[in-house]
Amino acid sequence: MSESTRHFTASVVLIGQFNPPIFSPAWMNRVGLVPDEALDDAQVAIIHRDIAQFAVGGFSFDIRRGRFSIEVDSEPLVQALDASLAIFGEHVPHIPVSEFGINYTEHFELDEPARRVALGRRLAPIEPWGEYGAELDALVDDRTSGVVDLVMRLTYDPPESGGLRVEIEPSELIEPLDVGVVMLVNDHRRITDTKEADGARPALTLLSEIFDESLSRSRKIVSDMHDFAKGLKL
Amino acid sequence: MSAAATAPSYVFDEDAQATIVRARAPLSPKAESASYAARVVVDRHDGREQNVAATPLASSRVFEAAPELRPIAHNKTASFTVAKEWEGVVESIGISHFMAQLREIGSTDDATEVAELPIGDIPAGEREKLREGAVFRYLIGYAQHRTRTVTRKRLVYFRRGRLPQDSSVEAEWLSIAAMFTDD
Numbered sequence: 001m002s003e004s005t006r007h008f009t010a011s012v013v014l015i016g017q018f019n020p021p022i023f024s025p026a027w028m029n030r031v032g033l034v035p036d037e038a039l040d041d042a043q044v045a046i047i048h049r050d051i052a053q054f055a056v057g058g059f060s061f062d063i064r065r066g067r068f069s070i071e072v073d074s075e076p077l078v079q080a081l082d083a084s085l086a087i088f089g090e091h092v093p094h095i096p097v098s099e100f101g102i103n104y105t106e107h108f109e110l111d112e113p114a115r116r117v118a119l120g121r122r123l124a125p126i127e128p129w130g131e132y133g134a135e136l137d138a139l140v141d142d143r144t145s146g147v148v149d150l151v152m153r154l155t156y157d158p159p160e161s162g163g164l165r166v167e168i169e170p171s172e173l174i175e176p177l178d179v180g181v182v183m184l185v186n187d188h189r190r191i192t193d194t195k196e197a198d199g200a201r202p203a204l205t206l207l208s209e210i211f212d213e214s215l216s217r218s219r220k221i222v223s224d225m226h227d228f229a230k231g232l233k234l
Numbered sequence: 235m236s237a238a239a240t241a242p243s244y245v246f247d248e249d250a251q252a253t254i255v256r257a258r259a260p261l262s263p264k265a266e267s268a269s270y271a272a273r274v275v276v277d278r279h280d281g282r283e284q285n286v287a288a289t290p291l292a293s294s295r296v297f298e299a300a301p302e303l304r305p306i307a308h309n310k311t312a313s314f315t316v317a318k319e320w321e322g323v324v325e326s327i328g329i330s331h332f333m334a335q336l337r338e339i340g341s342t343d344d345a346t347e348v349a350e351l352p353i354g355d356i357p358a359g360e361r362e363k364l365r366e367g368a369v370f371r372y373l374i375g376y377a378q379h380r381t382r383t384v385t386r387k388r389l390v391y392f393r394r395g396r397l398p399q400d401s402s403v404e405a406e407w408l409s410i411a412a413m414f415t416d417d
Contacts, residue, residue, distance in 0.1 A: 004383075005313075006313055008313070033394075035359065074314060075314040075316055075389060075390065076316075076371045076373055076391045077372055077376075078371055078391070078393070079391070081395075082393055082395040083395065084392055085394070085395025085396055085397065086395035087395075088398070089396050089397050089398045090395065090396060090398070126265065183274070186283065187279030200398060201398045201400075204397055204398065205397055212339050212340065213340075216339070218342045221322045
């Protein structure tokens with residue numbers, strides 16, 4: 001079976017008011033999120049009053065005063081949801097969470113550099129760019145020119161409830177460096193009718209309801225783009 | 235050297251969208267007054283990090299130590315691509331298999347099916363969670379290894395965490411309020 005290289009991560013980002021230094025690998029173990037043996041391999045980048053950044057038990061945490069991110073890079077991706085529920089549903093449910101994002105990032109590999117250039121040209125045609133566009137197209141061989149970052153955004157109804165942001169750019173993770181593409185999908189939701197006394201409950205309820213559907217849609221967006229690129233005639 | 239002299243401070247740099255560490259590192263006497271700035275992370279919406287890079291605030295100063303933060307490394311050996319995923323509830327447990335009701339994730343209907351699954355598919359560390367009523371995910375797909383070899387794979391993962399109950403949020407608020415009550 002032959003399959004091109006792909007790497008993916010999923011993360012849940014909660015927006016609220018957090019106290020970074022209370023969170024650590026030991027705290028995650030104490031609340032039962034990670035087993036004792038995971039502490040041996042824990043990696044701590046920093047734990048400070050303004051930021052806590054560490055990885056333990058397959059989770060990567062990035063916690064700021066206004067933002068709490070949990071990332072996983074292996075299946076099942078529902079672990080990111082479960083970690084959110086274990087922390088904010090069971091142990092610190094009083095922390096108000098006003099917004100959240102379900103993020104999915106995937107790097108995929110195309111069969112040749114020309115295919116990635118062709119995809120870039122379809123995403124961002126060079127014709128509207130005049131003489132500059134002609135210069136872009138003239139550069140060949142090991143100098144590839146063209147789109148380096150493109151963002152699309154779908155606004156939900158009502159607009160204040162959030163939106164779906166998709167970004168595509170060349171991947172720096174896949175080698176060789178001229179055949180990889182990375183897509184980042186951010187499904188952002190804002191809780192519009194919550195009270196501080198409700199804590200994290202309204203956000204976690206919505207998060208639980210839409211998590212699987214959101215990830216399925218994100219994967220479909222990436223898969224559609226990958227299929228489109230594979231079908232381009234060179 | 236006093237404790238204050240060695241304590242780092244952290245400043246969020248709006249222009250760079252990065253948190254900057256300013257620290258007085260423990261230095262040799264001749265360079266004790268030098269200080270350093272280390273760019274820790276770039277706060278992108280996707281949470282991706284940039285490499286930690288340290289630069290001296292004043293390049294003419296002699297320095298022998300700069301605060302170093304260990305970058306978080308990921309050592310994944312295989313990428314698992316899911317072909318199908320179900321959420322299941324354990325109905326009964328046998329010697330080598332267990333029965334469960336399964337609902338396919340992403341399916342347009344809520345239809346459930348009953349399946350007999352091998353206990354051997356459950357990772358050893360998860361088997362203690364196998365009990366009637368337990369909720370789990372069952373995934374089938376293939377794993378691609380660094381060598382690009384691909385193998386079929388099945389995975390059982392027991393769900394954890396739960397939504398906060400009304401009473402738990404209220405109780406937590408009351409316990410916080412109690413800390414500020416004069417008695």
